[in-house]
Amino acid sequence: MASFQASLYCLPWLLLLFFFFIPSINSSSLTKSSISSLSSRRRIPRLTVHNNAVDPPRESGHLGSYEVFYYNQTLDHFNYQPQSYITFPQRYVMNSKYWRGGNASAPIFAYMGEEASMDSDLAAIGFLSENAAQFGALIVFIEHRFYGESVPFVSREEALTNATLRGYFNSAQALADYAEILLHIKKELSADTSPIIVIGGSYGGMLAAWFRLKYPHIALGALASSAPVLYLDGLTPQEAYFSAVTKDFREASESCYNTIKQSWAEIERVSNLENGLSILQKKFRLCKPLKEAWELRSYLETMYIVAAQYDRPPKYPVDVICKGIDSAPSSSYILDKIFLGFVAYYGKASCYSLGSSFSDETLQGWDWQVCSDIVIQMGIDRNDTMFALNPFDENLNDEFCMNKFGIIPRRHWITTYYGGQHIKEVLKKFGSNIIFSNGLRDPYSSGGILEDISDSIVAVKSNKGSHCLDIAPAREYDPEWLILQRKTEVEIISKWIIDYYEDLLEN
Amino acid sequence: MASFQASLYCLPWLLLLFFFFIPSINSSSLTKSSISSLSSRRRIPRLTVHNNAVDPPRESGHLGSYEVFYYNQTLDHFNYQPQSYITFPQRYVMNSKYWRGGNASAPIFAYMGEEASMDSDLAAIGFLSENAAQFGALIVFIEHRFYGESVPFVSREEALTNATLRGYFNSAQALADYAEILLHIKKELSADTSPIIVIGGSYGGMLAAWFRLKYPHIALGALASSAPVLYLDGLTPQEAYFSAVTKDFREASESCYNTIKQSWAEIERVSNLENGLSILQKKFRLCKPLKEAWELRSYLETMYIVAAQYDRPPKYPVDVICKGIDSAPSSSYILDKIFLGFVAYYGKASCYSLGSSFSDETLQGWDWQVCSDIVIQMGIDRNDTMFALNPFDENLNDEFCMNKFGIIPRRHWITTYYGGQHIKEVLKKFGSNIIFSNGLRDPYSSGGILEDISDSIVAVKSNKGSHCLDIAPAREYDPEWLILQRKTEVEIISKWIIDYYEDLLEN
Numbered sequence A, B: 001m002a003s004f005q006a007s008l009y010c011l012p013w014l015l016l017l018f019f020f021f022i023p024s025i026n027s028s029s030l031t032k033s034s035i036s037s038l039s040s041r042r043r044i045p046r047l048t049v050h051n052n053a054v055d056p057p058r059e060s061g062h063l064g065s066y067e068v069f070y071y072n073q074t075l076d077h078f079n080y081q082p083q084s085y086i087t088f089p090q091r092y093v094m095n096s097k098y099w100r101g102g103n104a105s106a107p108i109f110a111y112m113g114e115e116a117s118m119d120s121d122l123a124a125i126g127f128l129s130e131n132a133a134q135f136g137a138l139i140v141f142i143e144h145r146f147y148g149e150s151v152p153f154v155s156r157e158e159a160l161t162n163a164t165l166r167g168y169f170n171s172a173q174a175l176a177d178y179a180e181i182l183l184h185i186k187k188e189l190s191a192d193t194s195p196i197i198v199i200g201g202s203y204g205g206m207l208a209a210w211f212r213l214k215y216p217h218i219a220l221g222a223l224a225s226s227a228p229v230l231y232l233d234g235l236t237p238q239e240a241y242f243s244a245v246t247k248d249f250r251e252a253s254e255s256c257y258n259t260i261k262q263s264w265a266e267i268e269r270v271s272n273l274e275n276g277l278s279i280l281q282k283k284f285r286l287c288k289p290l291k292e293a294w295e296l297r298s299y300l301e302t303m304y305i306v307a308a309q310y311d312r313p314p315k316y317p318v319d320v321i322c323k324g325i326d327s328a329p330s331s332s333y334i335l336d337k338i339f340l341g342f343v344a345y346y347g348k349a350s351c352y353s354l355g356s357s358f359s360d361e362t363l364q365g366w367d368w369q370v371c372s373d374i375v376i377q378m379g380i381d382r383n384d385t386m387f388a389l390n391p392f393d394e395n396l397n398d399e400f401c402m403n404k405f406g407i408i409p410r411r412h413w414i415t416t417y418y419g420g421q422h423i424k425e426v427l428k429k430f431g432s433n434i435i436f437s438n439g440l441r442d443p444y445s446s447g448g449i450l451e452d453i454s455d456s457i458v459a460v461k462s463n464k465g466s467h468c469l470d471i472a473p474a475r476e477y478d479p480e481w482l483i484l485q486r487k488t489e490v491e492i493i494s495k496w497i498i499d500y501y502e503d504l505l506e507n
Helices: A013-021 A032-041 A118-124 A127-135 A156-161 A171-188 A203-214 A240-252 A254-271 A276-283 A293-309 A317-326 A334-346 A360-372 A394-405 A413-418 A423-428 A443-447 A480-506 B013-021 B032-041 B118-124 B127-135 B156-161 B171-188 B203-214 B240-252 B254-271 B276-283 B293-309 B317-326 B334-346 B360-372 B394-405 B413-418 B423-428 B443-447 B480-506
Strands: A067-074 A087-095 A108-112 A138-142 A196-201 A221-225 A434-439 A457-462 B067-074 B087-095 B108-112 B138-142 B196-201 B221-225 B434-439 B457-462
Touching (some): A087 A171, A108 A171, A108 A203, A127 A138, A156 A360, A171 A196, A196 A203, A276 A334, A293 A443, A317 A334, A360 A394, A423 B480, A434 A480, A457 A480, B067 B171, B087 B118, B087 B171, B108 B171, B171 B203, B203 B434, B240 B254, B254 B276, B254 B293
Parallel strands (some): A196 A221, A434 A457, B108 B196
Antiparallel strands (some): A087 A138, B067 B087
16 A cells, blocks of 8 residues: 655755644734644644655665764854854765865865754765766765754753854854855865855755855855745745645645545534544544644644655655545545545554654754744635635744744845845846756745746756655656756756866966 | 145055054064053054145035934844844935935945944045936945944943954944845835945945845945955965055155165164164154154054055155155265155154054954954065065964954954955856956055956956045046046946846846
8 A cells, every 4th residue: 555754854844834834823812821832733743654655765874985074163153252263063974985086176066954964864865976976076965053963062952942052043154154164175175176066955955055145155056956045035925835735736636636625624613523523533543632623634734735745756645645535435524535545645554643754853943943044934825725724923923933932033134135036137147056946846846946047047847846856866766857857957067067177277 | 845644534444454563573472561562552653743634625514415314233143142133223324315216216326334433434435426416326325333323332442342242343244234224225215126336445345345245136236446355364465565565666766665665774773772762753853752663663654555555646645755755865864865755745843743543443443353354464574575574473463362352363254254265266157246446556456356357247447546546536636547447437337227227127
């Protein structure tokens, strides 16, 4: 029986964002306890079904081919108080197996870590190791500050509860970290003329694109995979993500879409019956009783969203869910249909437990990031998605952040620093060498760059692609369009490097 | 009798830097008391001669045409501690007399304040007000944080002695300030599509160029006048500035150059005689006794440097000094010749007082900036200048900064953040719309961009020009080459704006 588990890699935070706005709390009646309740509701239900995952298991020992280093990183690059001179060890790894060396000005491929421990990236990202040989490139992965082993001074928990320390946890500092480490590597390896290509996915893709824009003297070019650089500061309508999920399902099956769209009212109706939560528990074969109906809603919403975001070959989870739903006779009870989709996705089990498939550090770290720096406003304020209405509520969001972290998000700073408004006009005659790659089945592509901006700031997209699929490891079942998308990206990067070498010879 | 006083405007700090390294203290014998002595020696002698200045007096009431505003500026743009959310009032002024308005997408000319109170800029900078009418442009001047009225919370003295507060005093924060204020202005004036041209001189010119590179979504282009963006991180030889001063004098008169070059040994010889300091005091008609010989050396060195840096029409101070020196019979005593140059420059007076012509806030503020962020290494490590040897001493410099501010300069951060190495190769295919303007008589042009990098990152230079002369107010005695240099700059900016409007119409 087909079964799926959403990939944990490359932008787990997108889901976090979603669930952040899903709880249907009326802000006008907001109290301290409801905020605290919101806090607990933000967790994504974990799905502990022990079946095969979408992707085959990781190769073991992959980490073994990387040498691990720790750089004494500046705590605060933008301040000159004595304490900001303090350094903390930041982890990065290198693999020089294919590298033709600094003397040959051979390239450096650098992966910019996102909101997760680096350990997960090494297995989940294929683009660097699969293309290093043909470029003779050095492979570098750098861990994002405050994740994995790169938390300054104290435990992760302590760092996030320390109002002073977590202040240093933001994207501008992270980019500066990458700048320092990459220059350090070039110096250590006497690789002054080696061009650096930075690569990242999702939030890490945003970092890669921004790095090329802010540090063009360090990175020759950037591959920004599935980077929703326009899902910021109101540049993309709040519901675009959910409209795109809806489109994925509707294209798979109109009846499936209709069933899902109508199911929320029925869940709501049943939950309000006497013993309603118990009825729902039995219907969905949950191991433990439901405390509130939103737990089940989140559980299902997560499934649809993950399926759409990671709608990957060979199985294409959206199709799997819809085939499950559509396998019921059309006269069946609507929640029976939904359950069939659910079983098709997760596989058969004696019972199902709610829970999140994301690591706690990603959940906690991203909570902070969206409350401070990376302010993404997402919600459902129109009736044309398959989800229930749930508009983004700025006040509720601010109160949550103030309650949890003592600050409110700096809503406009992200586009003040990185830009976004009029991006085509701005970058048409400024900057170069960025690939914005997207798979159009990925609902986050709605906040991505989907058209070429200039000759060398280009969009590479695939109609059937999903989130970060182009930089995931190649598989024997990869379809032709995916192989072609990756090939296109490699050719563009190759051209950047050839042009660079020509300039180098001229000077 | 011709007399001169160096302009205070547009890069007084260059002189500070010079004097910072002039004291001939042997670092190997450095003690705490010698560092403290170095500190007192860093002050530039003030020349309180009441004679005409190089430029005619400022027009009075010029400030009156500007409306003054205060923006609630974020204290720390790159940190999310609750205290970094605190804001302080930052001063900016606007003149909308010529502005054709936001509806017409009329341009905004924005001057990026440097290390001085804004009050001095308004009279010393002519470029904006003289060109606003033909562009229909709004004129904006923004004051740099920690100068003038834009010191956060406390008095200037207190801000600079407070290790926490002064940590926020650096160029990256200043650029972010400008970004926030310019977006605020566009919003307040409903001028979303108005292109912004940023203009700055010297350190402010570096800020303008960097602003275009870091915030291309806010500034369409930058005029960076006399910006020594390469006098950083060892990119320019430490003695380049002094070699350039030497060249100016040598071109004016070979005998003048020789006299100056040979004078230092004679000053040294006399100062070591019994009553030597008294002899020197009389020879140079100083109002007060000399405490040490370096006071006189600094006094003369300042004069030569200021004369070269601001070697402006109508009088060209280098010529004035050399004519004075050369007016003595060749057989005259060498220090008599030097004194004649001195009198030619400063005018006749019954006696002369040592002192600095720079405001205390610029002196103090720049002390901090060169000890933290803007690390310029300057010294004389070769025998081919007209000055005495005095190599840059990194240890001495670090000890001074540690002693005064409790930190050492972050020597490589400035180029890590802004670039500099391989600048031509990097910017050849990245970025656009920057004018690097220089006058080649300005010794700081030795650290400037003097050749075009691309079609739109261009060098505009004049052989006879001096420091920031192109953005100084136009005068009736301006020579043809200066009028032409300014015209060229205006034409380039005009082309940026026309291209921008064409793009605007297309979209």
